[in-house]
Amino acid sequence: MEDSIYIRMRNKVEVNQNSKITLSDIAQIIAPEKYLHQLKQLFIYQVTKEDKNTVVIDVMKIIDALTQKWSGLDIQLIGPSQTIVEVIYKKRKVSFPFFILIWLLLFIGSALAIMNFHEDVSMQEVHQKIYKMITGESVSKPLILQIPYSIGLGLGMIIFFNHIFKKRFNEEPSPLEVEIFNYQQDLDQYVIVNENKEAIRHLDDH
Amino acid sequence: MIINTIILVFIGFAGGLIVGCGFVAFLTVLGIVPRLTQLTKTHQKIYQYEWSIVLGTIFGNWVSLQDTTFYLSPIFLIPIGLFCGVFVGMLAAALTEVVNVIPILTKRIGVDGHLIVALMAIVFGKVCGSLFHWIYFVDR
Numbered sequence: 001m002e003d004s005i006y007i008r009m010r011n012k013v014e015v016n017q018n019s020k021i022t023l024s025d026i027a028q029i030i031a032p033e034k035y036l037h038q039l040k041q042l043f044i045y046q047v048t049k050e051d052k053n054t055v056v057i058d059v060m061k062i063i064d065a066l067t068q069k070w071s072g073l074d075i076q077l078i079g080p081s082q083t084i085v086e087v088i089y090k091k092r093k094v095s096f097p098f099f100i101l102i103w104l105l106l107f108i109g110s111a112l113a114i115m116n117f118h119e120d121v122s123m124q125e126v127h128q129k130i131y132k133m134i135t136g137e138s139v140s141k142p143l144i145l146q147i148p149y150s151i152g153l154g155l156g157m158i159i160f161f162n163h164i165f166k167k168r169f170n171e172e173p174s175p176l177e178v179e180i181f182n183y184q185q186d187l188d189q190y191v192i193v194n195e196n197k198e199a200i201r202h203l204d205d206h
Numbered sequence: 207m208i209i210n211t212i213i214l215v216f217i218g219f220a221g222g223l224i225v226g227c228g229f230v231a232f233l234t235v236l237g238i239v240p241r242l243t244q245l246t247k248t249h250q251k252i253y254q255y256e257w258s259i260v261l262g263t264i265f266g267n268w269v270s271l272q273d274t275t276f277y278l279s280p281i282f283l284i285p286i287g288l289f290c291g292v293f294v295g296m297l298a299a300a301l302t303e304v305v306n307v308i309p310i311l312t313k314r315i316g317v318d319g320h321l322i323v324a325l326m327a328i329v330f331g332k333v334c335g336s337l338f339h340w341i342y343f344v345d346r
Contacts, residue, residue, distance in 0.1 A: 102324070102327075103323065103324070103327045104327075106324060106327035106328050106331060107327045107328075107330060107331040107334075108331065109331065110327070110328045110329075110331030110332050110335065111331040111332065111334055111335025111336075111338065112335065113332075113335070114298070114331075114332045114335040114336050114339070115335050115336075115338070115339045115343065117298075118336070118339055124340075124344055129270065130283070130286065131280070131283060132275065133269055133273075133274060133275055133276060134276050134278050134280070134282055134283055134286070135276075135277065135278060135279070135280050135283075136275045136276070136277040141340070141341075141344065141345075142283065143340060143341070144280050144281075144283045144284060144287070145283040145284075145286065145287040145290075146287060146336075146340040147287070147337065147340070148283075148284045148285070148286075148287035148288040148291060149287035149288070149290050149291040149294075149336070149340075150291060150333050150336035150337045150340065151288065151291060151333065152287065152288040152289065152290065152291020152292040152293075152294075152295060153291040153292075153294055153295040153298070153332050153333055153336050154291075154295060154329045154330070154332055154333040155288075155291065155292050155295060156291060156292035156293060156294065156295020156296040156297075156298075156299065157295040157296070157298060157299040157325075157328070157329045157332065158295075158329060159242075159245065159292065159295075159296060160238070160241060160295070160296045160299035160300060160303075161299055161325055172244060175237075175241065175303050179303060179308070180308070180321075183310070
């Protein structure tokens, strides 16, 4: 009977620049004991400068490498058919002044946005009306309503995003984390198709 | 005369129907109710939450059109203000999320690890902007 080898490509791996990628870096393997060690060390790809940030390694490349070395293997592929290899250059650190700048940008921007919103929907007038409705008196600045309102505003956003600083209310991911995951998924999908030279064929009419 | 009344009733009813639909559609798109039920794990109570929104809308509608007055102490305004704020805050957060700003922002400027800090900037910005508006800006 033929020996079966099971291969499952990892979704995404990070490697250092100029590293040699072996099979065990980019895939999970189940194989008979006599092959296993050699298989894991099998050289697949050399990362070069030209690769820039990402390389997509298709499973066809791996099958090719395997059949060149051992003929007559039964290769079973499970799961994704390619791996995205992300080449990590020197970790880009966000400089502190730049970070402060972004922080202030978001801070002032959202402050301005909420003021515009209040003006837009005549919130001041509504608050005066609510004050009159509850107490029967008119005041021009119903601060007893407006200060709790302002605090509640922040509280509502925190509840929605499921964060109180680093503490969370429960184990479920927040909508924002799901949103970021989806966005990353879309980016990966794009990379899989566009970085993989074999995935697209253009008409060569030049 | 009768015909005028009938036309007015019809116009009022039609307008209310459309505004009501729009309001519910807006809340549904933003997904605030599912979010709250998810946090409190009360999925089986969603029917009551619907009624709460409908009755709240009708109540707000009635008191704002009739100039009803309750003659209560101003202390009651503190929880009312807080609840109003939480609701508007959730609206604002949901809107930011719908337009997909933050995922792109974190990717572009590379603040992946500092997402919470960036979020806090937005939250504090809202609170400070709101306080500034009510305490100082309205007098100018």
